[in-house]
Amino acid sequence: MLEIRNLHARVEGREILRGVDLSVRAGEVHAVMGPNGSGKSTLANVLAGREGYEVTEGEVLYRGRDLLALAPEERAREGVFLAFQYPVEIPGVTNSYFMKAATNAVRKHRGEPELDAIDFLALVKQTMKELGMDEAFLSRSVNEGFSGGEKKRNEILQMSLLQPTLAVLDETDSGLDIDALRIVADGVNRLRGPQRAVLAITHYQRLLDYLVPDRTHVLMNGRIVRSGDRALALELEKRGYGWLEREAGAPA
Amino acid sequence: MRGVAAELAFARQYEAARGASGAREPAWLARLRAEAFDAFAAHGLPTTRHEDWRFTSLAKLETVQFAQTPEVDGTPAAAAARERVALGDAHRLVFVNGRHAPALSSVGALPAGCRVEPLSALLASDAGAVERVLASAADPKQRALVALNTALFSDGAFVELADGAALVRPLHVLYLQASAAAPTASHVRTLVSAGAGSRALIVEQHAGDTRTTDFTNAVTELRAGRDAQLQHVLIQDLPAQSFAASAVLSRQDGSSRLGLHQIALGAALARAEVESRLEAEEAELALLGLYLGRGAQHPDHHTTIDHAAPHTRSRELYKGILDERAHGVFHGRIHVRPHAQKIAAEQTNRALLLSDRATINSKPQLEIYADDVKCSHGASIGQLDAAQLFYLRARGLDLDAARALLTAAFASEVLESLPHEALRAALERALFAWLPASGGRA
Numbered sequence: 001m002l003e004i005r006n007l008h009a010r011v012e013g014r015e016i017l018r019g020v021d022l023s024v025r026a027g028e029v030h031a032v033m034g035p036n037g038s039g040k041s042t043l044a045n046v047l048a049g050r051e052g053y054e055v056t057e058g059e060v061l062y063r064g065r066d067l068l069a070l071a072p073e074e075r076a077r078e079g080v081f082l083a084f085q086y087p088v089e090i091p092g093v094t095n096s097y098f099m100k101a102a103t104n105a106v107r108k109h110r111g112e113p114e115l116d117a118i119d120f121l122a123l124v125k126q127t128m129k130e131l132g133m134d135e136a137f138l139s140r141s142v143n144e145g146f147s148g149g150e151k152k153r154n155e156i157l158q159m160s161l162l163q164p165t166l167a168v169l170d171e172t173d174s175g176l177d178i179d180a181l182r183i184v185a186d187g188v189n190r191l192r193g194p195q196r197a198v199l200a201i202t203h204y205q206r207l208l209d210y211l212v213p214d215r216t217h218v219l220m221n222g223r224i225v226r227s228g229d230r231a232l233a234l235e236l237e238k239r240g241y242g243w244l245e246r247e248a249g250a251p252a
Numbered sequence: 253m254r255g256v257a258a259e260l261a262f263a264r265q266y267e268a269a270r271g272a273s274g275a276r277e278p279a280w281l282a283r284l285r286a287e288a289f290d291a292f293a294a295h296g297l298p299t300t301r302h303e304d305w306r307f308t309s310l311a312k313l314e315t316v317q318f319a320q321t322p323e324v325d326g327t328p329a330a331a332a333a334r335e336r337v338a339l340g341d342a343h344r345l346v347f348v349n350g351r352h353a354p355a356l357s358s359v360g361a362l363p364a365g366c367r368v369e370p371l372s373a374l375l376a377s378d379a380g381a382v383e384r385v386l387a388s389a390a391d392p393k394q395r396a397l398v399a400l401n402t403a404l405f406s407d408g409a410f411v412e413l414a415d416g417a418a419l420v421r422p423l424h425v426l427y428l429q430a431s432a433a434a435p436t437a438s439h440v441r442t443l444v445s446a447g448a449g450s451r452a453l454i455v456e457q458h459a460g461d462t463r464t465t466d467f468t469n470a471v472t473e474l475r476a477g478r479d480a481q482l483q484h485v486l487i488q489d490l491p492a493q494s495f496a497a498s499a500v501l502s503r504q505d506g507s508s509r510l511g512l513h514q515i516a517l518g519a520a521l522a523r524a525e526v527e528s529r530l531e532a533e534e535a536e537l538a539l540l541g542l543y544l545g546r547g548a549q550h551p552d553h554h555t556t557i558d559h560a561a562p563h564t565r566s567r568e569l570y571k572g573i574l575d576e577r578a579h580g581v582f583h584g585r586i587h588v589r590p591h592a593q594k595i596a597a598e599q600t601n602r603a604l605l606l607s608d609r610a611t612i613n614s615k616p617q618l619e620i621y622a623d624d625v626k627c628s629h630g631a632s633i634g635q636l637d638a639a640q641l642f643y644l645r646a647r648g649l650d651l652d653a654a655r656a657l658l659t660a661a662f663a664s665e666v667l668e669s670l671p672h673e674a675l676r677a678a679l680e681r682a683l684f685a686w687l688p689a690s691g692g693r694a
Contacts, residue, residue, distance in 0.1 A: 048646050051638065076648035088643040092661025098644070101657070105648035141661075158647060 008057035018222035034219035044170035048082035077109035079165030090142035148175035173207035185210030261318035288402035291393035319434035333459035342424035350438035365417030389473035389501035408441035413450035429460030506532035516543035530564035541570035545578030552581035574610035
């Protein structure tokens with residue numbers, strides 16, 4: 001599904017990713033953990049194609065294709081979804097208009113019929129119910145005046161509508177209380193399936209209580225320094241990142 | 253007068269009108285026109301040496317040889333304009349090249365106390381009604397183009413609402429420039445007198461299908477009586493090569509609510525002036541503008557809000573969207589007189605530049621002579637937000653669609669405030685048709 005090989009990337013001239021290798025197979029959920037400044041968000045933004053993130057070396061294959069050659073909208077239509085760490089507010093664009101435009105852009109690309117207003121409304125209302133979201137969010141401007149938790153739920157709502165093949169969650173758990181965390185995790189769990197994969201980037205392991213990963217990776221200083229199973233996440237919870245930093249700091 | 257082509261044409265037009273209809277017009281009007289023409293002729297068309305015209309040159313207008321307005325069938329232009337701004341249930345009054353077109357108009361039955369007529373007819377039947385309103389909202393000699401209009405206006409809509417009268421359906425006044433062989437100049441005058449407690453929505457649309465460098469010079473005078481609720485929407489949608497000038501002059505009595513919308517979509521050069529005076533306590537004004545420009549279009553908005561009484565409120569919001577080499581001008585003056593305490597005035601002007609060759613000159617001018625007031629102003633000039641664009645693209649919208657959506661969102665605050673659903677929908681369609689993603693970009 002996703003093959004990241006020796007990925008180097010710069011932001012504003014500073015090298016942040018320094019040779020990331022990561023392989024995610026269909027059906028799997030991977031967690032990427034790491035301390036602040038380790039490059040987690042850079043990795044997410046590079047995968048989504050954000051401007052200003054310059055890849056200097058390495059490659060990313062998505063279902064066998066060169067992901068980095070695609071424009072952001074092409075990635076989205078091909079099934080890559082980034083749940084933003086800081087979802088953007090767009091005053092003047094209603095949430096329902098935006099999500100219908102996005103849903104139909106992706107459906108059109110897949111050769112599926114576009115949804116009319118009535119079918120879309122039925123779909124979105126059902127999905128909102130599952131996520132415990134008030135329908136009033138439909139007529140509000142995208143993310144405008146939403147609380148942190150509401151923004152994150154809105155991301156998961158969009159993910160549920162777009163049915164991505166690869167979902168990249170960029171610290172979707174941060175700023176959520178325990179109930180919201182469970183709802184968000186449930187939303188992601190509903191998406192899981194043999195043809196899909198999830199890359200959950202997080203600072204804390206608590207999301208992983210609900211979203212049990214197949215693999216856990218530790219990103220530090222722009223590299224994956226340790227990979228393991230669930231136990232690794234629990235160990236990090238207990239011991240912090242310091243011991244890995246000391247190990248990673250040791251000459252190879 | 254400097255004797256440039258356009259000014260000579262106006263002089264000929266004035267002399268011809270005096271000969272033709274001057275004999276039939278009442279003496280007071282002939283006098284008013286003569287004074288106005290003298291005031292115009294004394295200085296001619298304004299030049300960029302005039303502070304209020306620094307960024308807007310009429311040099312190109314000066315060179316146009318305007319011909320006498322021929323009789324032209326305005327049917328196709330009317331059909332196109334009505335399709336663009338479809339107000340199904342409106343009373344309709346249509347003028348073609350400055351003359352009333354009865355065959356295209358359908359005023360229909362009016363509610364009690366409402367009077368809607370073309371000025372030309374009213375001057376023959378009840379000139380006194382015109383005399384009570386004409387040149388009452390502002391001194392016609394103060395502004396060159398208003399003076400010119402006063403001297404030369406050929407026709408226009410007259411609206412009178414008795415105390416308590418409600419014009420339930422909107423009034424659609426359509427001023428059309430219809431195809432002619434040579435450039436023509438039309439001077440039209442709209443007069444609205446709204447009695448105490450009356451209500452009305454008036455949509456004034458300027459449109460046409462000409463390919464000549466026409467000039468439309470429109471003046472609208474609005475008087476809102478005590479407690480009146482009056483809405484006026486000006487839509488300037490003239491052909492791309494034309495010159496457009498408009499002045500909306502209003503006066504408000506106590507506790508009246510006036511809503512003014514200025515929507516500028518067309519013309520090569522468009523000067524839109526507003527002068528609004530709040531004359532008695534608790535009068536409230538909302539002035540909202542939206543202007544679009546691309547190519548070498550030049551939309552210029554010049555507004556003055558005069559707080560002449562205490563406890564009056566005004567809110568002004570203009571948004572401009574400029575692409576390619578378009579040049580926008582916004583000059584917003586707020587005048588608070590010494591005794592006008594406890595007033596509130598809020599002015600915002602925001603411009604969105606879609607191209608790095610587009611320009612905007614923005615000038616707020618606050619003249620506050622009272623000491624207990626709440627006045628604020630804000631201006632911003634910006635481009636589409638990169639983070640918002642990326643967010644939309646990351647959800648599958650292509651770049652053009654994302655740009656169009658964000659541009660429309662920028663304008664939405666003004667369009668959403670329009671007081672009529674069909675009107676709002678019509679202008680949203682016009683905006684989307686203008687946006688690059690819809691094929692509008694050359």
